[in-house]
Amino acid sequence: MHVKRRAxxxxxxxxxxxxxxxxxxGLFTFYPVIYGAFLxxxxxxxxxxxxxxxxRWVGFANFAxxxxxxxxxxxxxxxxxxxxxxxxxxxxxxxxxxxxxQKLPLMGLFRTSYYVPVVTSIALAAVMWDWIFQKDGFxxxxxxxxxxxxxxxxxxxxxxxxxxxxxxxxxxxxxxFGYYMVxxxxxxxxxxxxxxxxxxxxxxxxxxxxxxxTVPLMKPTLLLCSLLSTIAAIRVLEEIIVFTGxxxxxxxxxxxxxLYVYNKxxxxxxxxxxxxxxxxxxxxxxxxxxxxxxxxxxxxxxxxGRA
Amino acid sequence: xxxxxxxxGMLGLGLLGLGGMAQxxxxxxxxWTYYLSPNFDNYIKGVIADFEKANPTVKVKWVDKQDTMExxxxxxIALGKAPDVVNLWQDSTFxxxxxxxxxxxxxxxxxxxxxxxxxxxxxxxxxxxGKPYGxxxxxxxxxxxxxxxxxxxxxxxxxxxxxxxxxxxxAASEKIKKATGAYGWLPPVKDPNGASFLGRFFLExxxxxxxxxxxxxxxxxxxxxxxxxVDLMKADVIPQExxxxxxxxxxxxxxSQGKVAIMIGGPQSLNRVKESNPDLYKKTKVVAAPLGAAxxxxxxxMDLVIPKASTKKREAALFASFMTSRANQVKFANVVPIVxxxxxSENDPNLRPKDPNDPIxxxxxxxxxxxxxxxPGFKPPKNTDDIFKNFNDNxxxxxxxxxxAKQALDDAxxxxxxxxx
Numbered sequence: 074m075h076v077k078r079r080a081x082x083x084x085x086x087x088x089x090x091x092x093x094x095x096x097x098x099g100l101f102t103f104y105p106v107i108y109g110a111f112l113x114x115x116x117x118x119x120x121x122x123x124x125x126x127x128x129r130w131v132g133f134a135n136f137a138x139x140x141x142x143x144x145x146x147x148x149x150x151x152x153x154x155x156x157x158x159x160x161x162x163x164x165x166x167x168x169x170x171x172x173x174x175q176k177l178p179l180m181g182l183f184r185t186s187y188y189v190p191v192v193t194s195i196a197l198a199a200v201m202w203d204w205i206f207q208k209d210g211f212x213x214x215x216x217x218x219x220x221x222x223x224x225x226x227x228x229x230x231x232x233x234x235x236x237x238x239x240x241x242x243x244x245x246x247x248x249x250f251g252y253y254m255v256x257x258x259x260x261x262x263x264x265x266x267x268x269x270x271x272x273x274x275x276x277x278x279x280x281x282x283x284x285x286x287t288v289p290l291m292k293p294t295l296l297l298c299s300l301l302s303t304i305a306a307i308r309v310l311e312e313i314i315v316f317t318g319x320x321x322x323x324x325x326x327x328x329x330x331x332l333y334v335y336n337k338x339x340x341x342x343x344x345x346x347x348x349x350x351x352x353x354x355x356x357x358x359x360x361x362x363x364x365x366x367x368x369x370x371x372x373x374x375x376x377x378g379r380a
Numbered sequence: 381x382x383x384x385x386x387x388x389g390m391l392g393l394g395l396l397g398l399g400g401m402a403q404x405x406x407x408x409x410x411x412w413t414y415y416l417s418p419n420f421d422n423y424i425k426g427v428i429a430d431f432e433k434a435n436p437t438v439k440v441k442w443v444d445k446q447d448t449m450e451x452x453x454x455x456x457i458a459l460g461k462a463p464d465v466v467n468l469w470q471d472s473t474f475x476x477x478x479x480x481x482x483x484x485x486x487x488x489x490x491x492x493x494x495x496x497x498x499x500x501x502x503x504x505x506x507x508x509x510g511k512p513y514g515x516x517x518x519x520x521x522x523x524x525x526x527x528x529x530x531x532x533x534x535x536x537x538x539x540x541x542x543x544x545x546x547x548x549x550x551a552a553s554e555k556i557k558k559a560t561g562a563y564g565w566l567p568p569v570k571d572p573n574g575a576s577f578l579g580r581f582f583l584e585x586x587x588x589x590x591x592x593x594x595x596x597x598x599x600x601x602x603x604x605x606x607x608x609x610v611d612l613m614k615a616d617v618i619p620q621e622x623x624x625x626x627x628x629x630x631x632x633x634x635x636s637q638g639k640v641a642i643m644i645g646g647p648q649s650l651n652r653v654k655e656s657n658p659d660l661y662k663k664t665k666v667v668a669a670p671l672g673a674a675x676x677x678x679x680x681x682m683d684l685v686i687p688k689a690s691t692k693k694r695e696a697a698l699f700a701s702f703m704t705s706r707a708n709q710v711k712f713a714n715v716v717p718i719v720x721x722x723x724x725s726e727n728d729p730n731l732r733p734k735d736p737n738d739p740i741x742x743x744x745x746x747x748x749x750x751x752x753x754x755x756p757g758f759k760p761p762k763n764t765d766d767i768f769k770n771f772n773d774n775x776x777x778x779x780x781x782x783x784x785a786k787q788a789l790d791d792a793x794x795x796x797x798x799x800x801x
Binding site for chain 2: 118232
């Protein structure tokens with residue numbers, strides 16, 4: 074009985090500590106999410122807000138409208154393409170984390186320089202990348218130097234519908250790389266050195282140590298990083314707005330799913346349709362959930378069965 | 381005892397009430413501007429001080445909004461804390477009025493007084509379904525004046541005085557590009573806001589829609605005009621970057637670097653040149669701008685609106701009229717080269733150039749009193765955002781060679797007529 078009461082007290086204290094954060098999250102995260110989801114099932118525009126009319130329940134009408142809108146379909150397709158940045162980003166960040174984890178001179182400098190893009194403002198990054206991708210920009214100039222392109226046929230990377238999305242994905246890669254590298258580095262440094270040493274004594278090569286020790290022990294970090302970058306990729310918006318002025322051009326080749334939501338609400342606030350934006354947002358959230366589940370599934374721990 | 385306490389309480393409340401009545405005489409209104417701080421703090425604060433002096437019972441709280449203006453306005457209205465006077469512009473006034481967010485001005489100021497105070501052409505920009513919704517404030521003209529780099533023009537053998545029409549300008553641009561490698565003039569063909577190419581049609585005297593509001597910008601003449609610009613971009617006489625960036629911004633950027641020879645617009649275009657390349661600024665010459673076949677000057681203006689949710693509309697109207705009065709607009713034109721939209725400004729002695737050798741002063745003298753020529757072009761259709769997006773997508777497809785000019789315009793007309801609610 075005494076033990077039970079003590080457990081209860083401990084639980085209450087824990088809840089008391091959690092309460093302030095929970096209240097704040099409830100107010101600023103859960104409530105807006107639930108209300109936004111609710112709006113997806115209603116007809117509610119800026120005119121209703123002005124006239125103080127409540128949202129009117131319309132069931133799945135907005136979802137039908139959104140799913141039938143070719144612009145939303147284009148947006149979802151482009152967002153899915155954007156996911157390709159995730160594996161590349163994760164493999165590169167992990168590989169470089171392994172490299173900068175070596176005890177060699179100047180490693181601190183390397184770690185810092187890889188992290189610089191993370192703290193660079195998007196506005197500044199946009200100016201630089203804009204110049205790199207221009208028709209007469211740094212990228213084409215470098216490719217000519219390497220005899221990889223025909224100079225007469227050069228084009229602006231952001232104005233060609235076949236390259237614009239990839240160009241912007243490269244910026245996302247550049248911005249996210251240092252962030253994930255640091256997370257992986259922290260994970261690597263938590264692996265006990267004795268394990269590596271024992272493996273070396275047993276005659277394991279570098280490749281074997283990487284696959285048999287590093288990767289299994291890094292699974293939680295791998296899951297975290299791939300989850301974070303998947304969610305970030307499916308929700309990409311900032312880069313698109315900065316590089317295309319919010320148009321998603323050329324020819325809608327960079328029009329992403331979240332840009333659709335943005336343009337139906339915040340982007341054109343005085344003409345906003347919150348119902349349609351809510352429905353589109355909910356659909357994107359569902360895709361996000363599905364992908365997160367996939368991430369968990371792929372990195373799941375195998376339990377039991379093994380001696 | 382209880383009764384005594386109650387009586388004392390009542391007395392206290394009564395006194396508070398009286399105190400409140402005395403306080404009530406001062407009303408505070410909230411005034412939102414768009415991107416005016418910190419550059420114009422002195423001017424705005426000066427006008428507010430003058431207003432408060434003339435109206436001691438009204439206090440003005442000034443807030444400058446930037447990127448988030450429209451969001452903040454909607455949020456403030458939703459929260460029941462609407463500002464009283466807000467600086468909007470044509471498209472935003474149109475959208476806000478249509479969605480019932482604004483007060484029709486005739487509820488506060490008579491139509492006659494409005495017509496007396498502002499140029500009718502500018503007042504009509506802010507008239508939605510027959511009702512005026514914005515007190516016209518500072519304006520601009522898209523054509524305004526022609527500012528040019530005389531060295532580049534001389535190198536190309538182009539006589540600036542021979543450029544009288546848009547066709548002359550495009551021909552000059554071809555010569556300049558060939559001879560110097562610099563661009564001549566950068567026309568707005570697909571600015572991120574609005575539907576710029578419709579403006580090109582309008583300036584050349586081509587129709588946008590018929591009397592019933594049905595879009596009809598796909599005649600042979602329209603197709604030929606679009607094709608002409610498509611060919612110019614293909615030949616790199618006008619840069620492809622115009623599909624991604626606002627022409628005004630790109631012109632400003634490249635003119636200062638000596639990569640563009642001609643700027644068409646208001647004198648405000650010169651402010652950045654003055655800052656980033658003072659030598660080029662001193663060399664820059666100013667002449668009257670060439671016009672399209674329709675001989676029109678398009679342009680626009682900012683306005684001051686009063687949200688329907690404002691609780692101090694009378695004071696708000698008083699302040700908005702004061703801020704947009706001729707005296708205050710002319711003062712503003714002397715701080716920064718804007719076009720005054722107050723009636724009679726063309727004869728105001730305070731709008732003459734002070735230094736005939738300073739390019740901004742010369743340009744200011746030529747345009748700041750030209751508010752009566754501001755032509756808003758055509759009224760945007762309802763469901764503006766979707767229709768303009770589709771129009772721009774089609775124009776872009778034509779420029780990128782993915783659709784013929786005819787196909788692009790046919791598709792845009794079809795979408796417009798199916799979706800303009």
